[in-house]
Amino acid sequence: xxxxITLLLFVLASATAQxxxxxxxxxxxxxxxxxxxxxxxxxYSPYSAFSxxxxxxxxxxxxxxxxxxxxxxxxxASLTGLISSLxxxxxxxxxxxxTTSATDTDNPYGNAAxxxxxxxxxxxxxxxxxxxxxxxxxxxxxxxxxxxxPPDYFGPTDCYYFPDDFQFGVAGSAAQIEGATADEGKSPxxxxxxIQDDRPKDYVTNENYYYYKQEIERLASMGVKHxxxxxxxxxxxxxxxxxxxxxxxxxxxxSDLINFLLEKVLCYEPIGSSSEAIGWLHNGGYQNETxxxxxxxxxxxxxxxxxxxxxxxxxxxxxxxxSFNGLSVDHVLKAHAQVYHFYKESINGTGxxxxxxxxxxxxxxxxxxxxDVYAADHFNSFQLGTFCNPIFLGQDYPESYKQTVSDYVPxxxxxxxxxxxxxxxxxxxxxxxxxxxPPVEDSIDSILACAANPSSIYFPYCVNQSWLTTTGWxxxxxxxxxxxxxPTYLRLxxxxxxxxxxxxxxxxxxxxxxxxxxxxxxxxxxxxxxxxSIYYLSYMSEILKSIWEDGVHVAGAFAWSFxxxxxFGDYSQHFGLxxxxxxxQERRYKKSFFDLVDFVNTRTMPKEQS
Ligand SMILES: *[C@@H]1O[C@H](CO)[C@@H](O)[C@H](O)[C@H]1NC(C)=O
Ligand SMILES: *[C@@H]1O[C@H](CO)[C@@H](O)[C@H](O)[C@H]1NC(C)=O
Ligand SMILES: *[C@@H]1O[C@H](CO)[C@@H](O)[C@H](O)[C@H]1NC(C)=O
Ligand SMILES: *[C@@H]1O[C@H](CO)[C@@H](O)[C@H](O)[C@H]1NC(C)=O
Ligand SMILES: *[C@@H]1O[C@H](CO)[C@@H](O)[C@H](O)[C@H]1NC(C)=O
Ligand SMILES: *[C@@H]1O[C@H](CO)[C@@H](O)[C@H](O)[C@H]1NC(C)=O
Numbered sequence: 001x002x003x004x005i006t007l008l009l010f011v012l013a014s015a016t017a018q019x020x021x022x023x024x025x026x027x028x029x030x031x032x033x034x035x036x037x038x039x040x041x042x043x044y045s046p047y048s049a050f051s052x053x054x055x056x057x058x059x060x061x062x063x064x065x066x067x068x069x070x071x072x073x074x075x076x077a078s079l080t081g082l083i084s085s086l087x088x089x090x091x092x093x094x095x096x097x098x099t100t101s102a103t104d105t106d107n108p109y110g111n112a113a114x115x116x117x118x119x120x121x122x123x124x125x126x127x128x129x130x131x132x133x134x135x136x137x138x139x140x141x142x143x144x145x146x147x148x149x150p151p152d153y154f155g156p157t158d159c160y161y162f163p164d165d166f167q168f169g170v171a172g173s174a175a176q177i178e179g180a181t182a183d184e185g186k187s188p189x190x191x192x193x194x195i196q197d198d199r200p201k202d203y204v205t206n207e208n209y210y211y212y213k214q215e216i217e218r219l220a221s222m223g224v225k226h227x228x229x230x231x232x233x234x235x236x237x238x239x240x241x242x243x244x245x246x247x248x249x250x251x252x253x254x255s256d257l258i259n260f261l262l263e264k265v266l267c268y269e270p271i272g273s274s275s276e277a278i279g280w281l282h283n284g285g286y287q288n289e290t291x292x293x294x295x296x297x298x299x300x301x302x303x304x305x306x307x308x309x310x311x312x313x314x315x316x317x318x319x320x321x322x323s324f325n326g327l328s329v330d331h332v333l334k335a336h337a338q339v340y341h342f343y344k345e346s347i348n349g350t351g352x353x354x355x356x357x358x359x360x361x362x363x364x365x366x367x368x369x370x371x372d373v374y375a376a377d378h379f380n381s382f383q384l385g386t387f388c389n390p391i392f393l394g395q396d397y398p399e400s401y402k403q404t405v406s407d408y409v410p411x412x413x414x415x416x417x418x419x420x421x422x423x424x425x426x427x428x429x430x431x432x433x434x435x436x437x438p439p440v441e442d443s444i445d446s447i448l449a450c451a452a453n454p455s456s457i458y459f460p461y462c463v464n465q466s467w468l469t470t471t472g473w474x475x476x477x478x479x480x481x482x483x484x485x486x487p488t489y490l491r492l493x494x495x496x497x498x499x500x501x502x503x504x505x506x507x508x509x510x511x512x513x514x515x516x517x518x519x520x521x522x523x524x525x526x527x528x529x530x531x532x533s534i535y536y537l538s539y540m541s542e543i544l545k546s547i548w549e550d551g552v553h554v555a556g557a558f559a560w561s562f563x564x565x566x567x568f569g570d571y572s573q574h575f576g577l578x579x580x581x582x583x584x585q586e587r588r589y590k591k592s593f594f595d596l597v598d599f600v601n602t603r604t605m606p607k608e609q610s
Contacts, residue, residue: 069262072351073307080304082346083297089245091238094118094182096126109245114187114238121188123181124201130179131585132210135256138217146221148598149591152530155537160544161605167556168600169226170219170577171509172208173317176565178232180209185247187238190284191568199569206565207585212257218578218587219562220264222597227261228508228558230317233298241290242297251305258309284322292335299339303347311351314427314508315339318358320383329401330409333390333419340422355391356427356508359383361486361493362436362463366470369437374444375463376436380496382461392501394420403451404460425555426501429509432482433489435466435475477531480513480573485531487538494546494554504553510539511560511575518572523588526579532592537599544603559596563587 073079080086091114104110162168175191181203182188192201208215219227233240235250285291299315319332336355343349362379364372378400385398394416402408411419439458440446450462458464467474467484476484497505512535520526536559546552564576571582577593580586 069309070311071308072311073347073349075308076305079307079347082304082342083300085243086301087245088248088251090248091185093184109239114185117187117238118182121192123188123192123203126182126203128203130204130207130210131583132207133183134210136211136214138213138260141218141221145589148594149528151595151598152533152537155595156541156599158541158544160548161603162544162600163547164605165555166547167226167506167558168224169228169556169558170224170560170562171228171558172561172563172565173230174232174235175205175230176561176567177206177208177563179204179207183209184249184253185235185238186232186250187234187240189232189234201569202566202571206563206580209253211585213260215562215587216257216260216264218589222589222593223601224562224597226556226558227562228314229257231302236302237298240298241294246301254302255305258306262309284319284324284328286319286322286328286331287324291331292338295331295335296338296342299335300342303339303343303349307343307347307349307351313343313351313353314356315353316355318356318429320386321358326405326408329386329405330411333387333411334415336391337419337422341418352424354423354425354427354506355387356429356506357384357387358429360431361433361489361496362465363433363475363489363492365435365437365466369442371442371444372437375438375447378447379436379461379463379465384497384501388426388501390416390419391423392421392426392503400451403448404462406452423503425504425506426497427506427508428493428497429560430490430493430507431510431512431560432484433475433486433493434482435469436463437466439464477534478515479531479535480515480517483512485512485535485538487542490539491542491546491550494543494552495550498552498554504555506555507543507557509558509560510536512536513567513573513575517574523579526574527588527590529590529592532577532590533595536592536596540596540599 089109091111094115096118102111102115105112107113175189180186181192192203206215216227231254232250235253236247237244238247239245303310303313315336316332319329323329323332340353343351343353359380362376364376366372381398382400382404386401389395389398390411396411396416397408438444438446439450439456439462447462450456450458451460453459456462467478467482469475474484475489476486478484494505512532514529514531517526517529540557543554543557547554559577561575561577563578564571564574564580567573567575576590577596578587578589581588
């Protein structure tokens with residue numbers, strides 16, 4: 001009751017004593033309001049009988065019907081001859097507690113050698129806590145799970161449609177979802193062991209290796225048609241190098257996954273990417289003298305086996321992050337170009353090939369300050385131009401890269417001619433925007449001094465990254481991590497990418513880990529994830545404006561991720577459109593999943609009746 005009194009006192013006081021703040025440029029405009037009659041007053045109704053009414057409309061989702069299957073290359077049987085000396089074998093499961101050991105020590109790729117890989121890797125805290133040990137058979141999702149949640153009150157009111165070539169899908173990656181780490185012939189990956197830091201390791205994650213059919217069933221039931229996944233190198237070639245045997249079980253696994261996707265009408269975008277490391281200056285192994293040949297051999301094996309059914313290939317995931325030095329970047333460019341040429345000229349594939357990049361858009365703190373603009377250019381060109389100048393423009397590395405990575409490998413005119421044009425679109429993971437200025441206020445020299453000094457705290461990007469704009473406000477609503485909701489900057493970013501690199505753009509990942517979602521005690525609160533809906537709907541809305549108002553060719557958007565997953569040592573960053581029960585592996589759709597799919601469906605042009 002006390003609060004009533006406080007409130008009344010406050011209202012009285014404010015009527016006499018407060019200052020009012022209004023924007024200097026006047027109040028916000030309401031373009032939809034054509035007339036603003038100054039003397040119009042409401043007419044109050046006479047009293048009438050009141051009755052309760054239900055304000056919710058119950059709507060349920062329906063799953064999509066399979067469409068015609070397209071092929072993108074000849075079947076595997078007529079392509080595998082393009083690679084010499086392929087042999088296939090199986091190894092099974094590693095058991096660190098096994099009492100007997102393999103005796104085939106003469107075989108460099110036998111069971112003893114395979115077990116030795118695991119013993120050498122010695123994964124920390126390796127335990128078996130998985131729920132599944134074999135593929136879970138799919139069951140239909142009950143209608144009760146497909147009841148649409150109430151939409152948020154505020155949302156886009158545009159009348160745009162997604163063009164025919166626009167693909168909306170969801171994305172995940174092997175290391176973060178598969179589990180089954182030492183099963184069916186997989187060898188240790190960088191993620192399993194080689195990142196020797198104190199992040200908690202996890203060998204179970206989402207058990208997608210066994211749960212993939214139900215996973216896909218759930219996505220298909222939501223009407224999702226495109227699925228981006230990655231293929232683990234260490235499942236296909238446990239010994240990595242050319243000439244070593246192919247793991248038949250790993251090969252069959254991804255083939256079954258692709259076939260099940262086709263059965264459920266999802267197309268998919270496998271990432272022929274490798275094992276992963278963490279962060280710039282961490283070692284993804286690209287600089288190794290065997291890397292280019294080994295990667296190209298691996299990619300050829302995967303492509304020849306699946307190219308008939310796969311429409312889109314991504315060779316490398318965020319390669320700058322895993323690059324160690326100038327040789328790493330050189331190897332990535334050359335390996336990528338070789339794979340592109342092999343796909344187009346030897347396989348004669350009709351699908352698309354590209355790679356995907358990390359760079360949260362660097363926006364100048366003050367766009368009117370040329371030094372801040374210089375800093376933003378330095379930041380963006382270093383992360384993107386390093387790969388995109390040669391690949392999309394046939395041009396040399398940007399100055400920002402050459403200033404920063406002193407051992408960069410110069411590209412010859414022959415290199416550039418070979419690399420130029422080896423991507424059919426530009427894949428970008430534009431989670432958020434970041435405010436950029438020189439490390440020392442207004443000093444371009446401070447950027448250059450940092451670039452020449454790897455021990456600078458600002459190295460390698462050599463800019464002051466902040467989330468504060470010149471107004472002192474955060475650039476957007478903040479998540480659990482440094483992802484802010486910055487939809488209008490996304491639109492600007494799409495223009496930057498399209499007009500700088502002259503290629504169609506595909507948003508290969510974007511997503512939002514809602515602050516504190518993992519701490520919510522009630523599952524029902526976790527499922528009602530309005531900030532994530534705001535993130536996705538505002539971003540999708542700006543993508544439409546980019547397409548229709550700015551003339552930018554945006555060809556797709558893949559949400560990260562279709563379920564909460566293992567974010568490299570962290571389960572508290574929930575990026576998922578579904579929750580995952582960490583004990584039972586049961587998934588539940590969050591509200592944002594319905595909102596996002598509904599946004600896309602209502603803006604998908606109806607197919608003409610034939
Ligand atoms: C090995 O045995 C220990 C002790 O029984 C057990 O805690 C552990 O989970 C076992 N490891 C595996 C991978 O089975
Ligand atoms: C191993 O387990 C211990 C005890 O649970 C934990 O403190 C440590 O972080 C784990 N180490 C790794 C690398 O996962
Ligand atoms: C490169 O990789 C090969 C094969 O794994 C390994 O034998 C070699 O030691 C590596 N080279 C360097 C310099 O680390
Ligand atoms: C791809 O096309 C080239 C040139 O037409 C041809 O020589 C080659 O045999 C084709 N490859 C396959 C796998 O059909
Ligand atoms: C790169 O390839 C494109 C398309 O074929 C071509 O227009 C451009 O001139 C090439 N760039 C260079 C520097 O050769
Ligand atoms: C970095 O930028 C932020 C926001 O613009 C500013 O508050 C901060 O003082 C800057 N830091 C340095 C070291 O200039």
